[in-house]
Amino acid sequence: MFNFIISCIKKILRFNKSKKIKAKNIMIFPDEFNIKDLKLGNTYKVHEDIFVEDFISKIQNDKLTIIVVDGKGQTQGYIDEKQIKNDYVKTWTKK
DSSP states (O other): OHHHHHHHHHHHHHHHHHHTOBHHHHOBOGGGSOGGGOOGGGEEEEETTSBGGGTHHHHHTTOOEEEEEOTTOOEEEEEOHHHIIIIIHHHHHOO
């Protein structure tokens, strides 16, 4: 019974940790992103310290590209659907 409880606690802790990934941790840097694929009507700006869980629906449901900005509004990077599938979902589904 004790092992079962420990196992459950570990799963909960891993789940919460993976849920708290910030935009700046999975963004694509501007020099690595193809700007030609960016359409102004299909973008959404977020601060670099915002958690991915707070805007993931914008990417998945609305098919928007996220522009990650710093406190001064300067572009720090981009997050698109491909990036979410490659980085965020892998982290989310890890053991």
